[in-house]
Amino acid sequence: MMNYIQTIRKLIGNEMLMTVGCGIIIEHENQILLQHRKDRDVWGIPGGVMEPGETFLETAVRETFEETGLIVEQLKLFGLYSGEEGFSEYPNGDKVFSVQIIFYSNCFSGELTHNTEESHEHRFFPRNNLPHLNSHQERFIQDWVNQMTLPVIK
Template sequence: MGRRIDYYDDPNAPRANSLVPSVNVVVENHKGEILMIRRTDNDNWAVPGGAIDLGESITQAAIRETKEETGIDVEITGLVGIYSDPKHVIHYTSNDEVRQEFSIVMAGRPLGGNLSSSVESSEVRWIPFNDIDSLSLDQSMRRRIGCYRSEGVVTVHL
Protein backbone atom coordinates (compact mmCIF):
# COMPACT_ATOMS: atom_id res chain seq x y z
CA MET A 1 0.00 0.00 0.00
CA GLY A 2 1.25 3.46 -0.85
CA ARG A 3 1.55 6.45 1.39
CA ARG A 4 -0.22 9.80 1.45
CA ILE A 5 1.98 12.87 1.86
CA ASP A 6 0.41 16.31 2.33
CA TYR A 7 2.28 19.46 1.28
CA TYR A 8 1.30 23.02 2.23
CA ASP A 9 2.73 25.97 0.35
CA ASP A 10 5.94 23.99 -0.08
CA PRO A 11 8.19 25.05 -2.99
CA ASN A 12 9.62 21.50 -3.07
CA ALA A 13 6.20 19.83 -3.36
CA PRO A 14 5.50 17.82 -6.50
CA ARG A 15 3.33 19.56 -9.06
CA ALA A 16 -0.38 18.66 -8.97
CA ASN A 17 -1.51 16.37 -11.79
CA SER A 18 -5.14 15.83 -10.78
CA LEU A 19 -8.15 17.44 -9.14
CA VAL A 20 -10.61 15.02 -7.54
CA PRO A 21 -13.74 16.26 -5.76
CA SER A 22 -13.88 14.64 -2.35
CA VAL A 23 -15.98 14.80 0.78
CA ASN A 24 -15.24 14.66 4.50
CA VAL A 25 -17.83 14.24 7.23
CA VAL A 26 -17.73 15.63 10.76
CA VAL A 27 -20.06 13.32 12.68
CA GLU A 28 -20.92 14.41 16.22
CA ASN A 29 -22.75 12.12 18.64
CA HIS A 30 -25.09 13.06 21.52
CA LYS A 31 -22.10 13.22 23.91
CA GLY A 32 -20.39 15.88 21.78
CA GLU A 33 -17.74 13.45 20.53
CA ILE A 34 -16.45 13.41 16.95
CA LEU A 35 -16.17 10.23 14.88
CA MET A 36 -12.54 9.86 13.78
CA ILE A 37 -10.34 7.34 12.02
CA ARG A 38 -6.63 6.70 12.11
CA ARG A 39 -5.67 6.61 8.43
CA THR A 40 -3.68 3.61 7.21
CA ASP A 41 -1.83 5.63 4.54
CA ASN A 42 -0.19 8.18 6.87
CA ASP A 43 -1.14 7.11 10.44
CA ASN A 44 -2.79 10.49 11.12
CA TRP A 45 -6.23 10.96 12.61
CA ALA A 46 -8.98 12.35 10.37
CA VAL A 47 -12.72 12.53 9.96
CA PRO A 48 -14.02 9.98 7.44
CA GLY A 49 -14.12 10.85 3.76
CA GLY A 50 -12.93 10.20 0.25
CA ALA A 51 -13.52 10.76 -3.44
CA ILE A 52 -16.97 11.35 -4.87
CA ASP A 53 -17.70 8.62 -7.40
CA LEU A 54 -19.28 9.25 -10.78
CA GLY A 55 -23.06 8.93 -10.54
CA GLU A 56 -23.30 9.80 -6.85
CA SER A 57 -24.24 13.02 -5.09
CA ILE A 58 -22.14 14.73 -2.44
CA THR A 59 -24.54 13.44 0.22
CA GLN A 60 -24.43 9.87 -1.11
CA ALA A 61 -20.61 9.95 -1.14
CA ALA A 62 -20.52 11.31 2.42
CA ILE A 63 -22.82 8.57 3.70
CA ARG A 64 -20.97 5.82 1.78
CA GLU A 65 -17.47 6.91 2.81
CA THR A 66 -18.45 7.21 6.47
CA LYS A 67 -20.00 3.73 6.49
CA GLU A 68 -17.04 2.18 4.62
CA GLU A 69 -14.38 3.68 6.88
CA THR A 70 -16.15 3.55 10.27
CA GLY A 71 -19.10 1.13 10.20
CA ILE A 72 -21.41 3.98 11.26
CA ASP A 73 -24.57 4.97 9.34
CA VAL A 74 -25.10 8.73 9.20
CA GLU A 75 -27.56 11.36 8.14
CA ILE A 76 -26.06 14.48 6.57
CA THR A 77 -27.25 17.61 8.36
CA GLY A 78 -25.43 20.44 6.62
CA LEU A 79 -22.34 21.95 5.09
CA VAL A 80 -19.24 22.91 7.08
CA GLY A 81 -17.24 24.35 4.17
CA ILE A 82 -15.52 23.89 0.84
CA TYR A 83 -11.73 23.67 0.83
CA SER A 84 -9.84 24.14 -2.44
CA ASP A 85 -6.46 25.68 -1.68
CA PRO A 86 -4.15 25.08 -4.68
CA LYS A 87 -1.17 25.45 -2.30
CA HIS A 88 -2.23 22.20 -0.61
CA VAL A 89 -1.34 19.13 -2.65
CA ILE A 90 -1.61 15.49 -1.68
CA HIS A 91 0.88 12.98 -3.09
CA TYR A 92 -0.28 9.36 -3.30
CA THR A 93 2.87 7.32 -3.71
CA SER A 94 1.10 4.15 -4.89
CA ASN A 95 0.39 5.66 -8.32
CA ASP A 96 2.31 8.96 -8.16
CA GLU A 97 -0.92 10.94 -8.28
CA VAL A 98 -0.58 14.46 -6.87
CA ARG A 99 -3.98 15.99 -6.15
CA GLN A 100 -4.82 19.61 -5.63
CA GLU A 101 -7.03 19.87 -2.56
CA PHE A 102 -10.78 19.99 -3.27
CA SER A 103 -12.85 18.82 -0.33
CA ILE A 104 -16.46 19.47 0.56
CA VAL A 105 -16.89 19.04 4.30
CA MET A 106 -20.30 18.00 5.54
CA ALA A 107 -21.75 17.59 9.02
CA GLY A 108 -23.65 14.51 10.06
CA ARG A 109 -25.30 12.73 12.91
CA PRO A 110 -25.05 9.02 13.63
CA LEU A 111 -28.07 6.80 12.95
CA GLY A 112 -26.65 3.41 13.92
CA GLY A 113 -24.05 0.82 13.06
CA ASN A 114 -21.02 -0.41 14.97
CA LEU A 115 -17.51 1.01 15.01
CA SER A 116 -15.31 -1.02 12.67
CA SER A 117 -12.02 -0.37 10.93
CA SER A 118 -11.36 -0.88 7.23
CA VAL A 119 -8.54 -1.00 4.69
CA GLU A 120 -8.38 2.80 5.02
CA SER A 121 -8.80 3.04 8.80
CA SER A 122 -6.66 1.15 11.28
CA GLU A 123 -8.61 2.54 14.23
CA VAL A 124 -12.06 4.14 14.63
CA ARG A 125 -13.13 6.04 17.76
CA TRP A 126 -15.47 8.64 19.13
CA ILE A 127 -13.14 11.40 20.34
CA PRO A 128 -14.12 14.20 22.75
CA PHE A 129 -13.47 17.67 21.28
CA ASN A 130 -11.01 18.46 24.05
CA ASP A 131 -8.85 15.45 23.11
CA ILE A 132 -8.55 16.30 19.40
CA ASP A 133 -5.79 18.88 19.95
CA SER A 134 -3.47 16.15 21.28
CA LEU A 135 -3.90 13.89 18.22
CA SER A 136 -1.66 13.75 15.16
CA LEU A 137 -3.66 15.42 12.37
CA ASP A 138 -2.70 17.07 9.09
CA GLN A 139 -3.16 20.82 9.32
CA SER A 140 -5.98 20.73 6.73
CA MET A 141 -7.96 18.29 8.88
CA ARG A 142 -7.33 20.35 12.01
CA ARG A 143 -8.62 23.42 10.13
CA ARG A 144 -11.79 21.63 8.98
CA ILE A 145 -12.64 20.42 12.48
CA GLY A 146 -11.85 23.89 13.84
CA CYS A 147 -14.24 25.48 11.35
CA TYR A 148 -16.98 23.06 12.39
CA ARG A 149 -16.33 23.82 16.04
CA SER A 150 -16.20 27.62 15.73
CA GLU A 151 -18.42 28.44 12.76
CA GLY A 152 -21.03 25.71 12.92
CA VAL A 153 -23.01 24.25 10.06
CA VAL A 154 -24.94 25.73 7.17
CA THR A 155 -28.15 23.87 6.45
CA VAL A 156 -28.38 22.96 2.79
CA HIS A 157 -30.70 20.84 0.70
CA LEU A 158 -28.61 18.40 -1.32
Protein backbone atom coordinates in the same frame (compact mmCIF):
# COMPACT_ATOMS: atom_id res chain seq x y z
CA MET B 1 -13.80 -3.40 -9.77
CA MET B 2 -11.65 -0.47 -10.88
CA ASN B 3 -12.82 2.95 -9.72
CA TYR B 4 -12.55 6.28 -11.51
CA ILE B 5 -9.28 7.34 -9.85
CA GLN B 6 -7.58 4.03 -10.71
CA THR B 7 -8.74 4.35 -14.32
CA ILE B 8 -7.42 7.90 -14.67
CA ARG B 9 -4.14 7.03 -12.89
CA LYS B 10 -3.48 4.36 -15.56
CA LEU B 11 -3.67 7.15 -18.13
CA ILE B 12 -1.77 9.97 -16.37
CA GLY B 13 0.51 8.18 -13.91
CA ASN B 14 1.45 10.34 -10.91
CA GLU B 15 0.55 13.69 -12.55
CA MET B 16 -1.78 16.17 -10.83
CA LEU B 17 -5.40 15.06 -10.71
CA MET B 18 -8.31 17.23 -9.52
CA THR B 19 -10.78 15.44 -7.28
CA VAL B 20 -13.91 16.20 -5.29
CA GLY B 21 -13.72 14.83 -1.77
CA CYS B 22 -16.74 14.46 0.51
CA GLY B 23 -16.53 13.79 4.22
CA ILE B 24 -18.66 13.92 7.33
CA ILE B 25 -17.94 15.37 10.74
CA ILE B 26 -19.80 12.91 12.94
CA GLU B 27 -20.46 14.22 16.43
CA HIS B 28 -21.63 12.26 19.46
CA GLU B 29 -21.87 13.74 22.94
CA ASN B 30 -19.78 16.76 21.91
CA GLN B 31 -17.00 14.56 20.49
CA ILE B 32 -15.85 14.05 16.89
CA LEU B 33 -15.37 10.65 15.24
CA LEU B 34 -11.87 10.29 13.77
CA GLN B 35 -10.19 7.43 11.96
CA HIS B 36 -6.53 6.46 12.30
CA ARG B 37 -5.34 6.05 8.71
CA LYS B 38 -3.17 3.14 7.53
CA ASP B 39 -1.49 5.02 4.66
CA ARG B 40 -0.23 7.81 6.96
CA ASP B 41 0.07 7.90 10.74
CA VAL B 42 -2.62 10.57 11.09
CA TRP B 43 -6.24 10.91 12.16
CA GLY B 44 -9.06 12.40 10.11
CA ILE B 45 -12.76 12.29 9.40
CA PRO B 46 -14.32 9.55 7.28
CA GLY B 47 -14.87 10.37 3.62
CA GLY B 48 -13.46 9.94 0.17
CA VAL B 49 -13.55 10.78 -3.50
CA MET B 50 -16.70 11.24 -5.56
CA GLU B 51 -17.36 8.72 -8.33
CA PRO B 52 -18.93 9.87 -11.64
CA GLY B 53 -22.70 10.23 -11.32
CA GLU B 54 -22.79 10.46 -7.52
CA THR B 55 -24.15 13.39 -5.56
CA PHE B 56 -22.12 14.98 -2.77
CA LEU B 57 -24.42 13.39 -0.19
CA GLU B 58 -24.25 9.93 -1.79
CA THR B 59 -20.44 10.09 -1.81
CA ALA B 60 -20.20 11.15 1.84
CA VAL B 61 -22.68 8.51 3.03
CA ARG B 62 -21.12 5.71 0.91
CA GLU B 63 -17.54 6.48 1.93
CA THR B 64 -18.48 6.80 5.60
CA PHE B 65 -20.28 3.46 5.56
CA GLU B 66 -17.36 1.75 3.74
CA GLU B 67 -14.84 3.14 6.23
CA THR B 68 -16.77 2.98 9.50
CA GLY B 69 -19.78 0.66 9.12
CA LEU B 70 -22.04 3.53 10.21
CA ILE B 71 -25.18 4.67 8.41
CA VAL B 72 -25.29 8.45 8.69
CA GLU B 73 -28.50 10.46 8.29
CA GLN B 74 -29.73 14.05 8.56
CA LEU B 75 -26.59 15.54 7.03
CA LYS B 76 -26.12 19.30 7.05
CA LEU B 77 -23.58 21.23 5.01
CA PHE B 78 -20.63 22.01 7.27
CA GLY B 79 -18.35 23.71 4.75
CA LEU B 80 -16.76 24.05 1.31
CA TYR B 81 -12.96 23.97 1.28
CA SER B 82 -10.58 24.84 -1.56
CA GLY B 83 -7.23 26.58 -1.95
CA GLU B 84 -3.61 25.60 -1.45
CA GLU B 85 -4.39 23.21 1.40
CA GLY B 86 -6.08 21.02 -1.23
CA PHE B 87 -2.75 20.03 -2.81
CA SER B 88 -1.34 16.69 -1.70
CA GLU B 89 1.28 14.17 -2.75
CA TYR B 90 0.82 10.58 -1.60
CA PRO B 91 3.70 8.30 -0.57
CA ASN B 92 3.48 6.55 -3.98
CA GLY B 93 4.04 9.89 -5.78
CA ASP B 94 0.43 10.50 -6.87
CA LYS B 95 -0.37 14.22 -6.88
CA VAL B 96 -3.88 15.57 -6.31
CA PHE B 97 -5.71 18.81 -5.84
CA SER B 98 -8.93 18.18 -3.95
CA VAL B 99 -11.93 20.38 -3.35
CA GLN B 100 -13.64 19.25 -0.15
CA ILE B 101 -17.38 19.22 0.55
CA ILE B 102 -17.80 18.57 4.28
CA PHE B 103 -21.04 17.63 5.99
CA TYR B 104 -22.04 17.39 9.65
CA SER B 105 -24.27 14.86 11.39
CA ASN B 106 -25.03 13.67 14.89
CA CYS B 107 -27.55 11.08 13.65
CA PHE B 108 -26.11 7.66 12.87
CA SER B 109 -26.72 3.96 13.40
CA GLY B 110 -24.84 0.71 12.95
CA GLU B 111 -21.83 -0.87 14.56
CA LEU B 112 -18.53 1.01 14.37
CA THR B 113 -15.97 -1.05 12.46
CA HIS B 114 -12.34 -0.64 13.45
CA ASN B 115 -9.65 -2.39 11.45
CA THR B 116 -10.67 -1.73 7.82
CA GLU B 117 -8.80 -1.54 4.53
CA GLU B 118 -8.03 2.15 5.10
CA SER B 119 -7.88 2.56 8.87
CA HIS B 120 -6.52 1.00 12.07
CA GLU B 121 -9.28 2.24 14.33
CA HIS B 122 -12.07 4.76 14.85
CA ARG B 123 -12.54 6.73 18.04
CA PHE B 124 -14.48 9.73 19.36
CA PHE B 125 -12.36 12.64 20.64
CA PRO B 126 -13.30 15.76 22.62
CA ARG B 127 -12.49 19.20 21.20
CA ASN B 128 -9.65 19.75 23.68
CA ASN B 129 -7.85 16.42 23.17
CA LEU B 130 -7.35 15.72 19.46
CA PRO B 131 -4.67 13.32 18.14
CA HIS B 132 -2.16 14.05 15.33
CA LEU B 133 -4.44 15.25 12.51
CA ASN B 134 -4.24 14.77 8.77
CA SER B 135 -2.84 18.14 7.62
CA HIS B 136 -5.27 18.20 4.68
CA GLN B 137 -8.24 17.89 7.01
CA GLU B 138 -7.00 19.90 9.95
CA ARG B 139 -8.67 23.14 8.88
CA PHE B 140 -12.21 21.76 8.90
CA ILE B 141 -11.61 19.76 12.07
CA GLN B 142 -10.34 22.97 13.70
CA ASP B 143 -13.42 24.81 12.39
CA TRP B 144 -15.49 22.18 14.27
CA VAL B 145 -13.33 22.70 17.39
CA ASN B 146 -13.88 26.47 17.14
CA GLN B 147 -17.63 26.00 16.50
CA MET B 148 -17.58 28.16 13.38
CA THR B 149 -20.82 29.53 11.96
CA LEU B 150 -22.02 27.18 9.24
CA PRO B 151 -21.58 26.74 6.42
CA VAL B 152 -17.88 27.56 6.34
CA ILE B 153 -16.60 28.58 2.90
CA LYS B 154 -12.84 28.73 2.43
